[in-house]
Amino acid sequence: MIEPRHLRYYAFVWPLFWPVLWLNLRRLTAWQKRTRRVVLIRIDRCGNLTIQAMADAPNPGRYRYTPPAVPAWQRPSRWSDLPETIVDDMAHLETVHGAWAGAPQTQIAATAPFILHDTS
Known part of the structure; x- marks a missing residue:
């Protein structure tokens, strides 16, 4: 399924290579969900993705949840x-x-x- 945020990429790629672009975008999205990294990509007319820049990996200690000392219902x-x-x-x-x-x-x-x- 094509995500609405990726529609502009399909306008750039030749229709013959839309399945290649779909597969590459799907792989990129899965990788981003797994690593939580933001990337700057370049797409050619054949649907190939090239990563131009990548953000630093997030610090795992930054997202640690600490429960409140007093529960809200008390x-x-x-x-x-x-x-x-x-x-x-x-x-x-x-x-x-x-x-x-x-x-x-x-x-x-x-x-x-x-x-x-x-x-x-």
Whole structure:
């Protein structure tokens, strides 16, 4: 299957050599996925690829995932954009927002989540 990002290469290569170009691009894409390297290529009219320049290999230590010390479900306020002083008073903010938006007043427990209702 031809990828949309490779269509411009097919316009340059003679149609007789499109299968050669397809095979070479497929091999190049598989190699790039395996090595995670970026290359600058030159393509001739017969569908042959020549690598002109190659980026350095990525540092494997750079992509190491370190899990957070506190899980998000234990302290949701840690992962919120709101300051902790506002997060502690979420029930009050929801009541104020509901009154401002014209929503019916409801009894809200102190631990209710802060939910904004779309009024548009």
